Amino acid sequence: MKNTQVVLAQRPEGAPKANDFAVVETETVPLEDGQALVKNLYISLDAGFRNWMDEDSGDEVLPAMPLGKAVMGLILGEVIESRNSGIEVGCLLMARLAWEEFSVVNEGDWWVEVDNEHQLPLSYHLGVLGDTGMSGYFGLVDIGQPKPGDTVVVSAAGGAVGSVAGQIAKIMGARVIGLAGSDEKCQRLVNELGYDVGINYKADNLSELIAQHCPDGIDVYFDNVGGLLLETILEHIAHGARIPFCGAVADYTAQKSGGGGPSNLFQLVAQCVTLQGFMTHFQLERYPEARSQLAQWLASGELKAHEHMYHGVDQCGIAFSDMFAGKNFGKAVVKVAAS
Numbered sequence: 001m002k003n004t005q006v007v008l009a010q011r012p013e014g015a016p017k018a019n020d021f022a023v024v025e026t027e028t029v030p031l032e033d034g035q036a037l038v039k040n041l042y043i044s045l046d047a048g049f050r051n052w053m054d055e056d057s058g059d060e061v062l063p064a065m066p067l068g069k070a071v072m073g074l075i076l077g078e079v080i081e082s083r084n085s086g087i088e089v090g091c092l093l094m095a096r097l098a099w100e101e102f103s104v105v106n107e108g109d110w111w112v113e114v115d116n117e118h119q120l121p122l123s124y125h126l127g128v129l130g131d132t133g134m135s136g137y138f139g140l141v142d143i144g145q146p147k148p149g150d151t152v153v154v155s156a157a158g159g160a161v162g163s164v165a166g167q168i169a170k171i172m173g174a175r176v177i178g179l180a181g182s183d184e185k186c187q188r189l190v191n192e193l194g195y196d197v198g199i200n201y202k203a204d205n206l207s208e209l210i211a212q213h214c215p216d217g218i219d220v221y222f223d224n225v226g227g228l229l230l231e232t233i234l235e236h237i238a239h240g241a242r243i244p245f246c247g248a249v250a251d252y253t254a255q256k257s258g259g260g261g262p263s264n265l266f267q268l269v270a271q272c273v274t275l276q277g278f279m280t281h282f283q284l285e286r287y288p289e290a291r292s293q294l295a296q297w298l299a300s301g302e303l304k305a306h307e308h309m310y311h312g313v314d315q316c317g318i319a320f321s322d323m324f325a326g327k328n329f330g331k332a333v334v335k336v337a338a339s
């Protein structure tokens with residue numbers, strides 16, 4: 001079968017651009033024992049995958065992405081052929097595969113079976129019920145633990161993780177402030193996601209604005225960004241605060257363009273702050289708990305799913321670059337095919 005793929009054409013310098021990627025036509029090849037063929041329905045754009053696009057990257061999760069090969073990403077797809085006794089034809093998988101119409105699952109690849117028990121749109125399994133939504137859940141429930149009356153600040157507040165984290169913090173009774181990269185997005189944080197305040201982190205007087213809106217300091221900082229924004233936040237951190245450290249999007253593109261990190265980490269000591277990193281995909285056994293709670297909040301209307309949808313596999317490179325330019329509101333996802 002014809003298989004349209006989006007490959008890594010050149011290694012991005014700093015923030016990815018659409019021309020770092022190229023669309024190519026290939027063909028699927030017959031399966032070998034142990035493999036399964038997946039028809040990709042949705043492809044998730046995840047900022048963290050930028051980390052494996054550099055030549056000297058690669059770790060136990062993924063090797064550095066090779067040039068000329070389909071870009072790795074999280075997909076939701078349907079198994080259409082299988083020579084693996086553990087993967088049935090017809091089942092839905094969330095898997096770490098590639099930006100293409102059809103992917104082969106090999107033995108040892110990371111995948112989980114998806115049961116759409118709540119009868120929600122399938123794309124939600126990459127967003128609000130997927131890695132990003134569950135990151136909002138684990139970060140706040142396990143680490144942030146906001147109490148009613150606490151002040152919570154969320155960075156990349158309108159993105160896939162941030163949009164869910166902000167809403168969960170509201171559900172938990174906190175006063176919630178979102179940081180985003182444009183005034184228009186800040187308005188949407190308040191009007192569409194229920195944040196109490198939206199602050200444009202690019203403002204010259206950012207520190208003053210934070211002081212004005214957090215007069216008693218920040219009790220929980222849900223951090224998706226790291227870098228110099230974290231440094232500014234630490235100037236206003238409250239005694240005993242918690243920082244669920246979810247990601248560092250400012251660092252992913254900083255190697256060549258310069259970036260910098262906090263020079264005031266002693267604030268963690270002086271204010272007795274807990275900063276804890278976490279990886280959602282290391283908590284597989286708790287996915288049912290997280291999904292069930294998120295689905296319940298969706299059903300009650302307390303939580304709303306926001307998606308920034310693109311159509312056609314060829315859009316993956318554009319969608320990924322748009323995300324680093326802050327063009328997405330909610331989960332950036334590409335619809336590849338109907339189920």
Ligand SMILES: NC(=O)c1ccc[n+]([C@@H]2O[C@H](COP(=O)([O-])OP(=O)(O)OC[C@H]3O[C@@H](n4cnc5c(N)ncnc54)[C@H](OP(=O)(O)O)[C@@H]3O)[C@@H](O)[C@H]2O)c1
Nearest residue numbers: 046047048156159160161180181224247248249279280326
């Ligand atoms: N720990 C985990 O298990 C886990 C799982 C999933 C994701 N994550 C992390 O969560 C974070 C968000 O990822 P996502 O996939 O949900 O992406 P996202 O938030 O939907 O998109 C990234 C957002 O980051 C903002 N941004 C981009 N460059 C920035 C910069 N230099 N400084 C400040 N903000 C910047 C942009 O919004 P603005 O308009 O506001 O600039 C953009 O919309 C990432 O750090 C990711 O690695 C962690």
